[in-house]
Amino acid sequence: MLRPRSGAIAVEERLARSAAATEGADIKTSEMLDWLTERRKVCTAQIRQVPFTELHGWSFSPDTGNLSHRSGRFFSVEGLHVVRPSIEWQQPIIVQQDIAILGILAKEFDGVLHFLLQAKMEPGNPNLVQLSPTVQATHSNYTKVHGGTGVKYLEYFLDRDRDQVLTDVLQSEHGAWFYHKRNRNMIVEVHGDVPQDEDFRWFTLGQLGELLRHDNVVNMDARTVLASAPMTHPERTALSSDNDLLSWFTDQRAGQDIQARCIPLNQTQGWRRGTHSVHRPDDKFFRVVGVSIEAASNREVPSWTQPLLEPVAPGIVGFAYRTFDGVPHVLVHARVEGGFLDTAELGPTVQYVPANYMHLPAEQRPPFLGLMLNAAPERIRYEAVHSEEGGRFLYAESRYMIVETDESTTPTEAPAGYHWVTPGQLSWLAGHSRYVNVQARTLLAALNYAGI
Amino acid sequence: MLRPRSGAIAVEERLARSAAATEGADIKTSEMLDWLTERRKVCTAQIRQVPFTELHGWSFSPDTGNLSHRSGRFFSVEGLHVVRPSIEWQQPIIVQQDIAILGILAKEFDGVLHFLLQAKMEPGNPNLVQLSPTVQATHSNYTKVHGGTGVKYLEYFLDRDRDQVLTDVLQSEHGAWFYHKRNRNMIVEVHGDVPQDEDFRWFTLGQLGELLRHDNVVNMDARTVLASAPMTHPERTALSSDNDLLSWFTDQRAGQDIQARCIPLNQTQGWRRGTHSVHRPDDKFFRVVGVSIEAASNREVPSWTQPLLEPVAPGIVGFAYRTFDGVPHVLVHARVEGGFLDTAELGPTVQYVPANYMHLPAEQRPPFLGLMLNAAPERIRYEAVHSEEGGRFLYAESRYMIVETDESTTPTEAPAGYHWVTPGQLSWLAGHSRYVNVQARTLLAALNYAGI
Numbered sequence: 001m002l003r004p005r006s007g008a009i010a011v012e013e014r015l016a017r018s019a020a021a022t023e024g025a026d027i028k029t030s031e032m033l034d035w036l037t038e039r040r041k042v043c044t045a046q047i048r049q050v051p052f053t054e055l056h057g058w059s060f061s062p063d064t065g066n067l068s069h070r071s072g073r074f075f076s077v078e079g080l081h082v083v084r085p086s087i088e089w090q091q092p093i094i095v096q097q098d099i100a101i102l103g104i105l106a107k108e109f110d111g112v113l114h115f116l117l118q119a120k121m122e123p124g125n126p127n128l129v130q131l132s133p134t135v136q137a138t139h140s141n142y143t144k145v146h147g148g149t150g151v152k153y154l155e156y157f158l159d160r161d162r163d164q165v166l167t168d169v170l171q172s173e174h175g176a177w178f179y180h181k182r183n184r185n186m187i188v189e190v191h192g193d194v195p196q197d198e199d200f201r202w203f204t205l206g207q208l209g210e211l212l213r214h215d216n217v218v219n220m221d222a223r224t225v226l227a228s229a230p231m232t233h234p235e236r237t238a239l240s241s242d243n244d245l246l247s248w249f250t251d252q253r254a255g256q257d258i259q260a261r262c263i264p265l266n267q268t269q270g271w272r273r274g275t276h277s278v279h280r281p282d283d284k285f286f287r288v289v290g291v292s293i294e295a296a297s298n299r300e301v302p303s304w305t306q307p308l309l310e311p312v313a314p315g316i317v318g319f320a321y322r323t324f325d326g327v328p329h330v331l332v333h334a335r336v337e338g339g340f341l342d343t344a345e346l347g348p349t350v351q352y353v354p355a356n357y358m359h360l361p362a363e364q365r366p367p368f369l370g371l372m373l374n375a376a377p378e379r380i381r382y383e384a385v386h387s388e389e390g391g392r393f394l395y396a397e398s399r400y401m402i403v404e405t406d407e408s409t410t411p412t413e414a415p416a417g418y419h420w421v422t423p424g425q426l427s428w429l430a431g432h433s434r435y436v437n438v439q440a441r442t443l444l445a446a447l448n449y450a451g452i
Numbered sequence: 453m454l455r456p457r458s459g460a461i462a463v464e465e466r467l468a469r470s471a472a473a474t475e476g477a478d479i480k481t482s483e484m485l486d487w488l489t490e491r492r493k494v495c496t497a498q499i500r501q502v503p504f505t506e507l508h509g510w511s512f513s514p515d516t517g518n519l520s521h522r523s524g525r526f527f528s529v530e531g532l533h534v535v536r537p538s539i540e541w542q543q544p545i546i547v548q549q550d551i552a553i554l555g556i557l558a559k560e561f562d563g564v565l566h567f568l569l570q571a572k573m574e575p576g577n578p579n580l581v582q583l584s585p586t587v588q589a590t591h592s593n594y595t596k597v598h599g600g601t602g603v604k605y606l607e608y609f610l611d612r613d614r615d616q617v618l619t620d621v622l623q624s625e626h627g628a629w630f631y632h633k634r635n636r637n638m639i640v641e642v643h644g645d646v647p648q649d650e651d652f653r654w655f656t657l658g659q660l661g662e663l664l665r666h667d668n669v670v671n672m673d674a675r676t677v678l679a680s681a682p683m684t685h686p687e688r689t690a691l692s693s694d695n696d697l698l699s700w701f702t703d704q705r706a707g708q709d710i711q712a713r714c715i716p717l718n719q720t721q722g723w724r725r726g727t728h729s730v731h732r733p734d735d736k737f738f739r740v741v742g743v744s745i746e747a748a749s750n751r752e753v754p755s756w757t758q759p760l761l762e763p764v765a766p767g768i769v770g771f772a773y774r775t776f777d778g779v780p781h782v783l784v785h786a787r788v789e790g791g792f793l794d795t796a797e798l799g800p801t802v803q804y805v806p807a808n809y810m811h812l813p814a815e816q817r818p819p820f821l822g823l824m825l826n827a828a829p830e831r832i833r834y835e836a837v838h839s840e841e842g843g844r845f846l847y848a849e850s851r852y853m854i855v856e857t858d859e860s861t862t863p864t865e866a867p868a869g870y871h872w873v874t875p876g877q878l879s880w881l882a883g884h885s886r887y888v889n890v891q892a893r894t895l896l897a898a899l900n901y902a903g904i
Contacts, residue, residue: 001864002689002777003696005877011695099706162692168699170706184706230695237454243463243682244455246883247620254551254622254636325454341794342885412453425457431698432884433794 011166012232018113019205019231019449025109026202032211039119039199040129046294047123051275055290055305065266065273067288067307073098074138075392077278077288077307079268080179082338083259090268092278092288093179093339094309094392096138099170102221103135103157103186106166107194107202114202115187116153116194117222122390123293124308126397130219130390131211134200152197156188164189167229170433171441172345174388175337177286177309179262182341182433183221185228209449215385216397218445220438223386227441230431231448233424235327239412240419242428248419249346249435252334256343277310284356286311289394308394313355314385315398317439318372320349320405321381321452322420324412329420330402330447331368331410335437345437346429349410349418350401367418371409372401379404382446388438400442402452423447463618464684470565471657471683471901477561478654484663491571491651492581498746499575503727507742507757517718517725519740519759525550526590527844529730529740529759531720532631534790535711542720544730544740545791546761546844547631548590551622554673555587555609555638558618559646559654566654567639568605568646569674574842575745576760578849582671582842583663586652604649608640616641619681622885623893624797626840627789629738629761631714634793634885635673637680661901667837668849670897672890675838679893682883683900685876687779691864692871694880700871701798701887704786708795729762736808738763741846760846765807766837767850769891770824772801772857773833773904774872776864781872782854782899783820783862787889797889798881801862801870802853819870823861824853831856834898840890852894854904875899 023029052060057070068076075096082089105116120132137151167187174181196202203211208226211217218226240248266273271280278288292305319330335347350368357365382402387395414420421429426444429435436444446452475481504512509522520528527548534541557568572584589603619639626633648654655663660678663669670678692700718725723732730740744757771782787799802820809817834854839847866872873881878896881887888896898904 002691002779003693005688005690005694005874097711162696162699165695165699168695168702170702184702236457238457239454241455242457243617243620244615247617250620250622250636259549327454422457 012230014113015205015229016232017111019209021112021204022206022210024114024202024204024207025112026114029207029210032203032207033214033217035201036119036129036131036217040127043121043129044295045121045123045128047128048292049276050290050292050305052290053275054292055307058290058305058307060265060273064264066264067278074306077265078179079263079265080338081261081263084336085257090263090270091285091338092265092268092271093262094177094181095179095262096181098139100138100183101135101154101157101186102133102183102225103188104222104225105134105153105156105194106187106189107191109202112204113189114204115208116200116202117208119199120219122219123291123306124387124390124392124394124396125216125219126387126395127216130387131217131222132219133222133225136221153194156190157186160188167225169228169431171224171228171438172340172434173438175335175340175345175437177339177393179339180341181339183224185225187225187229205449209446209451212446212450213382213384216387218386220386220389220442223442223445224438226449227436227444228430231427233422233427235422235424237325237327238422238425239324239329240421242425245419245421245425249334252417253342253344256336258336258338258343260338283312291394309392309396310394311353311396313353315353316350316369316372316401317348317398317443318350318401318403319443320368320371320410321402322405322410324420327422329422330426330443331414331418332421332426332440334417334419337437340434342434346421346426346435346440347437348440348443351439367415368410371405372403375401375403381452382450384446386442398439400446402443402446464682466565467657467681468684469563471661473564473656474658474662476566476654476656476659477564478566481659481662484655484659485666485669487653488571488581488583488669492579495573495581496747497573497575497580499580500744501728502742502744502757504742505727506744507759510742510757510759512717512725516716518716519730526758529717530631531715531717532790533713533715536788537709542715542722543737543790544717544720544723545631545714546629546633547714548633550591552590552635553587553606553609553638554585554635554677555640556674556677557586557605557608557646558639558641559643561654564656565641566656567660568652568654569660571651572671574671575743575758576839576842576844576846576848577668577671578839578847579668582839583669583674584671585673585677588673608642609638612640619677621680621883623676623680623890624792624886625890627787627792627797627889629791629845631791632793633791635676637677639677639681657901661903664898664902665834665836668839670838672838672841672894675894675897676890678901679888679896680882683879685874685879687874687876689777689779690874690877691776691781692873694877697871697873697877701786704869705794705796708788710788710790710795712790735764743846761844761848762846763805763848765805767805768802768821768824768853769800769850769895770802770853770855771895772820772823772862773854774857774862776872779874781874782878782895783866783870784873784878784892786869786871789889792886794886798873798878798887798892799889800892800895803891819867820862823857824855827853827855833904834902836898838894850891852898854895854898
């Protein structure tokens with residue numbers, strides 16, 4: 001009746017074996033990109049920006065100015081008022097109560113775990129089609145608010161047996177753009193035959209690690225689910241014990257003074273609503289725009305319209321990386337974001353939009369930003385452009401980097417608000433909610449699978 | 453430079469040794485209660501209920517009716533509006549942004565960890581003086597908003613070295629009475645001499661376990677800090693693996709549909725403000741009242757007034773307890789409380805105020821309540837009356853119980869919303885924020901130290 005607390009199956013070992021497998025049983029590694037290119041060719045969707053008046057079912061409330069769907073589902077765009085001791089601001093924010101399932105099916109082929117990913121079109125993807133989890137289903141999706149067909153493979157996640165669940169954790173998303181958003185990150189293993197649709201392929205973690213080295217191939221949802229898996233790391237030592245790390249994090253969280261509350265969008269100071277966008281007169285940060293999607297053959301519904309949040313410039317997201325006595329560490333930053341449910345989470349060393357700072361003298365720019373922008377090529381252990389969730393963000397690209405640094409730029413004694421952690425410690429914390437932010441989880445996926 | 457991730461010192465083993473120590477180096481076990489009785493005698497505080505007009509510095513806002521202090525600190529009493537699919541209600545709620553430090557100093561005597569507790573007066577304690585953590589300091593305390601003297605021993609928690617921290621985690625408090633409240637639960641070890649004040653004594657965990665068997669001796673703050681320590685449990689097996697348990701919890705949290713937001717107290721339907729209390733006309737649930745405290749010699753300030761929340765009837769809080777193949781388990785309940793930061797936490801099997809249900813036929817009463825109320829004496833493994841935080845709640849007593857049950861009343865296959873977990877699993881989760889609610893943490897302290 002009883003089972004081992006550590007799991008009936010040694011999940012960590014099986015994940016490590018899959019991460020080491022650079023070839024797979026389904027698609028050849030050398031053909032992965034060609035297959036994706038082909039899926040992009042057959043995707044006939046046309047995306048164009050439209051004025052808000054052309055959004056079907058979406059409107060601004062006469063009272064609050066909030067932008068929402070007449071069904072009351074999907075999401076809304078409201079205002080957020082953030083007050084911190086030294087700064088105060090207002091901004092639009094996406095409010096989405098729904099907890100989506102981001103689920104990846106896993107299955108053993110020839111003794112190696114493979115993961116079923118989908119070539120999926122999202123309107124905000126720079127190249128339309130990227131690899132997404134097997135299932136990416138908001139509650140609206142699976143209760144069929146938009147009258148589409150059912151979500152493929154969803155039943156494996158709704159009617160799973162507990163022995164099949166390898167990962168199941170609520171994870172936060174972008175605190176600068178979402179209010180209190182979290183999604184359910186799941187990996188579920190299947191043992192029997194699984195019918196395979198033409199948009200779906202099984203990959204080993206090693207193959208996915210290879211794909212993570214390419215720009216705009218693995219979408220955000222797939223990256224965060226992969227990062228949430230309990231990956232083994234060999235290190236048993238670190239600059240901080242796990243307990244020290246938790247105490248430092250508690251101290252960071254307890255020390256934050258932040259008040260953030262939703263306000264009506266039409267009372268959001270510094271922002272204006274035009275016919276085609278909600279934006280700032282100085283055009284900083286982002287815009288809220290409307291898009292029309294036509295004839296998307298591989299979506300549940302062929303055509304629709306929706307709002308998207310469009311950042312005005314690309315970001316830089318990076319970890320400083322050092323080894324101490326041979327043990328790799330990355331420098332995390334306790335980041336406060338207005339939309340976080342609980343004040344601060346562990347973010348990358350650098351997570352900024354450089355365009356916001358380049359007019360400033362170097363010493364007034366954010367810490368470590370120059371370290372990423374000016375990194376010598378031989379010190380760049382990882383570099384790829386990834387975009388954020390294409391169902392909510394339009395062309396939200398960031399350059400993700402892992403850069404080797406040294407004592408002169410990133411001292412062993414980290415500055416206030418920063419802490420050195422090992423990839424194993426980061427993986428451990430990513431197994432629980434709201435420790436590791438979504439950008440750091442993308443970098444964690446790279447650390448775990450891309451052979452950094 | 454590196455240290456073991458699992459900690460430089462085997463904290464778990466040292467805690468277990470202290471838990472096994474039924475005698476201590478400071479106060480004799482047989483004299484603990486006498487000492488507390490004596491501390492109660494020298495406490496000269498007089499508590500009396502006063503009309504709101506006699507509260508100094510506290511007033512109801514003309515706009516919102518919220519009750520708050522003119523300094524803007526301490527806490528306020530506002531309204532809460534909770535909407536769930538089948539039920540909707542409004543109630544007063546305590547809002548306190550401040551994160552307090554609840555800190556216990558630890559020190560080895562004769563190779564055994566001892567913990568420094570304070571005989572402390574709180575106005576809402578039924579017997580005025582209970583054992584509290586070494587330090588119980590809100591941010592208001594240590595920035596001295598109320599003009600009192602400094603908090604004794606606080607410097608050990610503010611200026612600690614990281615090797616000294618045994619426990620440091622933010623824990624939620626009563627979601628039915630507090631809005632998004634959490635406190636910082638800390639245990640910090642000291643190595644040098646510590647000056648010992650007459651209200652303070654060092655106890656082993658075994659001695660504290662003995663005291664937990666007595667009514668109203670160990671206060672809530674001490675109970676939650678003790679429960680947050682990383683106690684070892686021998687079991688390596690359980691009905692669910694740790695991963696299954698996390699997945700079940702994620703499912704419970706993801707499945708909740710709850711909207712809770714603060715509203716003005718004067719718009720809180722069903723509640724009335726009188727001269728002496730904010731209450732319901734049917735006098736259900738609780739009242740908000742004012743108290744005056746005079747000549748309390750062992751507090752930072754000798755006299756003060758403040759509001760307190762006074763429940764109208766005592767509660768029953770209990771775990772159903774079974775062993776499966778020799779391994780102890782308790783039945784946790786995924787409880788939704790309106791003031792939780794994140795929808796649901798793991799609570800006891802039973803956490804109710806029986807007076808609210810006794811007019812109903814048995815089959816309409818909450819599940820498992822009868823199991824606690826009618827437990828045969830020989831099946832009661834633990835039973836004690838404890839009160840909740842006496843600085844916020846007036847005489848908020850509950851009978852805490854751990855009751856042995858069987859398949860006929862509490863089946864192996866737990867009903868929806870309930871789950872069997874081992875004490876080790878509960879301790880593991882209590883090492884992170886917001887998994888285990890404050891009532892379950894009191895029972896966990898009993899499981900860990902009271903020789904259940």
